[in-house]
Amino acid sequence: MSIFKTVGPIHYEGSQSDNPLAFKHYNPDETVGDRKMKDHLRFAVAYWHTFTGDGSDPFGRGTMRRPWDRYSGMDLAKKRVEAAFEFFEKLGVPFFCFHDRDIAPEGDTLRETNRNLDEIVDMIQSFMKTTGVRLLWNTAQLFHHPRYVHGAATAGNADVFAYAAAQVKKGLETAKELGGENYVFWGGREGYDTLLNTDMALELDNLARFYHMAVDYAKEIGFDGQLLIEPKPQEPTKHQYDYDVANTHAFLQKYDLLDHFKINIEANHATLAGHEFQHELRYARIHDLLGSVDANQGDTLVGWDTDEFPTNLYSTTLAMYEILKMGGFRSGGLNFDAKVRRGSFEPEDLFYAHIAGMDSFARGLKVAYRLIEDRVLDRFMEEKYNSFTQGIGRDIRSGQTDLKELEAYILDKKEIQSRSGRQEYLHSVLNQYLLNV
Amino acid sequence: MSIFKTVGPIHYEGSQSDNPLAFKHYNPDETVGDRKMKDHLRFAVAYWHTFTGDGSDPFGRGTMRRPWDRYSGMDLAKKRVEAAFEFFEKLGVPFFCFHDRDIAPEGDTLRETNRNLDEIVDMIQSFMKTTGVRLLWNTAQLFHHPRYVHGAATAGNADVFAYAAAQVKKGLETAKELGGENYVFWGGREGYDTLLNTDMALELDNLARFYHMAVDYAKEIGFDGQLLIEPKPQEPTKHQYDYDVANTHAFLQKYDLLDHFKINIEANHATLAGHEFQHELRYARIHDLLGSVDANQGDTLVGWDTDEFPTNLYSTTLAMYEILKMGGFRSGGLNFDAKVRRGSFEPEDLFYAHIAGMDSFARGLKVAYRLIEDRVLDRFMEEKYNSFTQGIGRDIRSGQTDLKELEAYILDKKEIQSRSGRQEYLHSVLNQYLLNV
Amino acid sequence: MSIFKTVGPIHYEGSQSDNPLAFKHYNPDETVGDRKMKDHLRFAVAYWHTFTGDGSDPFGRGTMRRPWDRYSGMDLAKKRVEAAFEFFEKLGVPFFCFHDRDIAPEGDTLRETNRNLDEIVDMIQSFMKTTGVRLLWNTAQLFHHPRYVHGAATAGNADVFAYAAAQVKKGLETAKELGGENYVFWGGREGYDTLLNTDMALELDNLARFYHMAVDYAKEIGFDGQLLIEPKPQEPTKHQYDYDVANTHAFLQKYDLLDHFKINIEANHATLAGHEFQHELRYARIHDLLGSVDANQGDTLVGWDTDEFPTNLYSTTLAMYEILKMGGFRSGGLNFDAKVRRGSFEPEDLFYAHIAGMDSFARGLKVAYRLIEDRVLDRFMEEKYNSFTQGIGRDIRSGQTDLKELEAYILDKKEIQSRSGRQEYLHSVLNQYLLNV
Amino acid sequence: MSIFKTVGPIHYEGSQSDNPLAFKHYNPDETVGDRKMKDHLRFAVAYWHTFTGDGSDPFGRGTMRRPWDRYSGMDLAKKRVEAAFEFFEKLGVPFFCFHDRDIAPEGDTLRETNRNLDEIVDMIQSFMKTTGVRLLWNTAQLFHHPRYVHGAATAGNADVFAYAAAQVKKGLETAKELGGENYVFWGGREGYDTLLNTDMALELDNLARFYHMAVDYAKEIGFDGQLLIEPKPQEPTKHQYDYDVANTHAFLQKYDLLDHFKINIEANHATLAGHEFQHELRYARIHDLLGSVDANQGDTLVGWDTDEFPTNLYSTTLAMYEILKMGGFRSGGLNFDAKVRRGSFEPEDLFYAHIAGMDSFARGLKVAYRLIEDRVLDRFMEEKYNSFTQGIGRDIRSGQTDLKELEAYILDKKEIQSRSGRQEYLHSVLNQYLLNV
Numbered sequence A, B, C, D: 001m002s003i004f005k006t007v008g009p010i011h012y013e014g015s016q017s018d019n020p021l022a023f024k025h026y027n028p029d030e031t032v033g034d035r036k037m038k039d040h041l042r043f044a045v046a047y048w049h050t051f052t053g054d055g056s057d058p059f060g061r062g063t064m065r066r067p068w069d070r071y072s073g074m075d076l077a078k079k080r081v082e083a084a085f086e087f088f089e090k091l092g093v094p095f096f097c098f099h100d101r102d103i104a105p106e107g108d109t110l111r112e113t114n115r116n117l118d119e120i121v122d123m124i125q126s127f128m129k130t131t132g133v134r135l136l137w138n139t140a141q142l143f144h145h146p147r148y149v150h151g152a153a154t155a156g157n158a159d160v161f162a163y164a165a166a167q168v169k170k171g172l173e174t175a176k177e178l179g180g181e182n183y184v185f186w187g188g189r190e191g192y193d194t195l196l197n198t199d200m201a202l203e204l205d206n207l208a209r210f211y212h213m214a215v216d217y218a219k220e221i222g223f224d225g226q227l228l229i230e231p232k233p234q235e236p237t238k239h240q241y242d243y244d245v246a247n248t249h250a251f252l253q254k255y256d257l258l259d260h261f262k263i264n265i266e267a268n269h270a271t272l273a274g275h276e277f278q279h280e281l282r283y284a285r286i287h288d289l290l291g292s293v294d295a296n297q298g299d300t301l302v303g304w305d306t307d308e309f310p311t312n313l314y315s316t317t318l319a320m321y322e323i324l325k326m327g328g329f330r331s332g333g334l335n336f337d338a339k340v341r342r343g344s345f346e347p348e349d350l351f352y353a354h355i356a357g358m359d360s361f362a363r364g365l366k367v368a369y370r371l372i373e374d375r376v377l378d379r380f381m382e383e384k385y386n387s388f389t390q391g392i393g394r395d396i397r398s399g400q401t402d403l404k405e406l407e408a409y410i411l412d413k414k415e416i417q418s419r420s421g422r423q424e425y426l427h428s429v430l431n432q433y434l435l436n437v
């Protein structure tokens, strides 16, 4: 019995199709380079935005119209699971992601809450078996309940730390049970609103302790998925400790956690931190930190996390460029941490939005693949950095020189020849690939 | 023979003075806690803004009217030195800072340039002896010349790397010669304008090689001042690698440079990176990275580095709070990396501006000292984090517990008691201290 | 029977008091210039933040602990009224403000909703009589209900326009009944999320029609309070039509509404639009548009409306400077459109926060008054613009010259003498007044 | 004798060409709708960036390598004219734009300066005749010289006003002489750095007087080109009076200038003001204010005016959408107020950059034209606003109803039906048009 009655399975119809409920670029079994599109892209649906989100914002209550609106409590939770798997299948996405609190309601104690959770997890597990849809990652929601008002692992109150720790324990067990390929930490309240009341040193130490306990427990239960941290600079807190990838990198190194974590990079969090999405991906890639991606986009003219569906082809192309350059995802994937606008309140909009995102990344994949195959940027780089493959440049790279030798080398030189950076030309080339691929 | 003819030595006259050329709060020999004001604050004048800056901006040429305007070449360089030491003495600042290119003009080769530099450095050294004014830090200017268009240590061209290396070599020698207490690196061009033409991995490796060579050479010549890196997120480049303190912290750890560097934090660079000035100071302090401070302020409603003289008392108070909490400066100080507005073009404005900054930090010092002495925030913190001194909290801090134990502890708890963060109250208290001290 | 049991009436105890529940600067009956402090400041409490707000944010549910939490429906509405008037009296504020939906719950139809409203309005009216507390302004809440998802007066659907119109009709009647001194329009949804689906021309025309109907009806029922528009650039919509004061000024002129409206300026909306709070006040003042003020402050390092209680003394001083220069408020006042932080969840925090805001504005009033009395800035201006009082400058101002005459005047002049803007000196002076008053 | 020796005339070679010195989309004589591409787009080269700009930035001196570098004074000015017209012809642009100070050096008095100007204007006029290249607009540069440190028409000094007025007089005469189709005012210094020393009311009055004198003089000499104001929010001043289109609209209305001016909208100024480029175009279009366009793009992650060449196809498409909806340019055009990056210092980069911009706008034109022809968005709008064509909606639009009638209409209605805004779907459609046209 169908829940999304007006929409059937979504098929690829090619770029000229005018069927709004068809893919124009995403052709799951089409091969791009060494693997199929679906294996490059590893799309996941975010349970929270798509099945739990109601369209409320700080100035308005929910607007979404959903077939499960008339249910409540555990019935609602179950109806959402049914809807979710129908949606996954119709869309043809291989993965999904969830927070513990998206899928099941809380009880009066954590014990009761876990009981609710177990019931839904069992149901999900059985749906996963029958549909073949897999868990990209799950996570513990440590920000919505008032107990987390001052943080979870960084709260001033040890009981709060304990509660959060217990949620993560359960989360890791769930990940193990459902065969999750990763497990994510997003510390939305791990930060501060004012330094006047914050012991940053203690809070960072506690955060590290928290992560170490999680590492130990994952090992203990044999969960071998990838642990991921998702940075965000701010919102809801004024300042979040995992501000951007490099801030997180500093933290992981300091606290001897580098071997255990990679990063889950969200496009909108990148721009909120003042970085291009590609910057965060590049930084993570070259530091072997790029784990997975929250595929969305922000509005750089507004200052909050809009979590829009990703449709900007420049952004999807340059993201796929970094992912292909990494050799493709290992455990990670493209999770649509994106919500339909508050005004897109009909169930069909969920399909339109995911199709928009999937097509945009499929096109981005193809363009990026072509750019790499044709060695467009690589050839440019080779010329630009050519002087480091010989002479004094090679000595610099190999560590065989020092300031004195370099001074002697340059002291009487009259002129240094530079090369144009050709930024405008490269933008033209990017446009041409975008349109012609 | 006086250069600033209209202005005599600046004296402390107390908060009620209406003499615009007197200090209202900065009383150098007044004791605050364990040391004199002047030893807490360790003010430095920035040679570039005050003696070289001409008030030009991207849309207009210089406006500044200076007694040395009629000179040029080495004569100009020498007249500026005279003016500078007269200014330092009249203002009563104990320190100054400079880039190599501020103090002497370039020649046709680096050898000639160094010859010019040597002549001025000798002159400076003799002024330092007679006046007792000391060098807080010097640095190599690696951003103004067209050769640095694509970076210095991160340029695509090995010759540029060599040139920059040779400048740093000379800079370290100068620091040694003048007894500089620190040596600074600010990589204004170490970053990129577009990732389309940038090999970030190679560039970061080269930057680390550059720093290691500097460390080695400093050791070789026996320069034992503190090496400092000054982060800035962007401008002139779109993205600078030393984006903020934590980004720099990640870099220093990765490249095994943590033992050799501390950070020079500029207020306006903090806000350009989306952080409070106090945030950067706090982060640096608790990671033992706080070396020195570029004391200025920005306009958070505009998006470029305005380098204004610091007059916001909230900012100076909270900065001094972190510095006092660190136990005061060791090698560092408060360098006015600040320029008079383009419209403040008279020589007197240089005095007004420095007086404004010095008084603002002096007041900030007194307010911060009082806040610490009265343990206003410390007492609040003790209560807030009290649960980590006992029971389960103590176990968390001492590493004697794990997820399982924490789950057992919390699983059946009905309620967790939180405590108000009292942000509004703390702001009232801060205001009261500001006004009453 | 007291609701805020732990807090008694708040009294003025002077700047040295260490009683957190006392005023340090706000001394209502103290005279400043031609009137009492309370008559200068005309403080109002915002019903929504203080009695309806629950501390929820986009990532977390409510945290506030309120004595009325156990009530619901009309009982809750009534208990809030009791609490509100107790709060007003204990704090000693002369005014309050509300949206229709803050004070009473909605029914199934507007008729039922209005019935609920009437009952609460009657209750409020009787409290107003016994306490003497007055209504600064009320407004219709046209953004929270899903019907307003695409705007109210600018919705695509005429029924929505009609509903909004009916709410405003009732709002004007309420204003008349309660003797409101102003009536406010804030169009939180009057704007767009994307221009792809927006007919801006039609929407602006409709907005003007809406305002004209309100003007007509106010006249018809004899409501002679001031109509006010409150600009905001964005949030919740991506772009709000009343972006800033000048945008609103353009609209009012175009649609022949200038005689009927003034502006309600919120500090945090000013900074979200890229303007200083003082800028918006100044612009409004010199265009005779400054009606009233939403007294709060934002965090310029985050991109959403934080609506913090105003404690920055620079901001309060410069705001009061503009208000005094206008000759003081006529119908307007200082409405605390501010909310305690989510972490300040205890009822006492409501008092601390309002005390913080009231003291900050009281201090600002005194400093601003002193600056004006001493003609500090006025004298500076007179000198700066002196050339416009004589000769060619006077001719320019009086319209008695033209380009030809001006060219003849300047064509052979060698030099123009400019005068320093003295910005740094003026900041020193401002600090001295702030501390010494 | 060629100046740009390495580059010949640029031709259209189609989208598959891999010739970097060919157009891929701009085919000047190709017809799109009712006119040729070249007549839709009316491209202009900006003299200042392309022939005067040297690549300096606040942290570095010029990098550009130009064939005219070895000249100076009037010789330099003349060589630039030759280069410019060679460039215009090779590129095939029909228009150019300039500031008075771009084309000729200043003398000791304005009389001498004008003499220099006359000589170059004569030379330009003769080149215009032989090449057929026309003047889109010229303007007076009122921001670079120190005399304008505190503004031009808004300076505190009447002599400065006079000087600026004389420059505008000459500018209007030049416009008349060269048959300029427009004349532009950009007030880069018309604003303030701090309100502490600014009489905003006097300054705005003076600005209006200045504009009125210009209107009168244009009439007097029979210059019938369009007068344009170019808004910018800030930089170089902290706050510029012509902040955005709506701010300027308010000013024009207030000072009775609306009949005489239209707006020159720059993309990067739009985003600096927090608006989409399309927003400013739309606002101007529906208020009949859209005169001309400065075609560039900014980087929304940095806070200054980067003036990049426009290559973002979303931006060019939506800009052309507004221009086509206006019925195409009347006197205006697309002026590349854009500069090659500091690292793109070779003469060839000037060609690459303009080709990039011209192709991007040509593609944008075609996509926009298709969107309009297919009525994609228009049909969506018609449905969305359909309720305003009948019943109560029609009454609202025709002004035949009031609050009472609207209340009666809605008072007992149970439900209002809204329609999804379909933002995600519309983004998909836009992508499809972008790729398929």
Ligand SMILES: [Co+2]
Pocket: A230, A266, A294, A337
């Ligand atoms: Co995310």
Ligand SMILES: [Co+2]
Pocket: A266, A268, A269, A305, A306, A307, A337
């Ligand atoms: Co997000």
Ligand SMILES: [Co+2]
Pocket: B230, B266, B294, B337
């Ligand atoms: Co600095």
Ligand SMILES: [Co+2]
Pocket: B266, B268, B269, B305, B306, B307, B337
């Ligand atoms: Co700076």
Ligand SMILES: [Co+2]
Pocket: C230, C266, C294, C337
């Ligand atoms: Co408000």
Ligand SMILES: [Co+2]
Pocket: C266, C268, C269, C305, C306, C307, C337
């Ligand atoms: Co607000």
Ligand SMILES: [Co+2]
Pocket: D230, D266, D294, D337
């Ligand atoms: Co422009």
Ligand SMILES: [Co+2]
Pocket: D266, D268, D269, D305, D306, D307, D337
């Ligand atoms: Co620009």
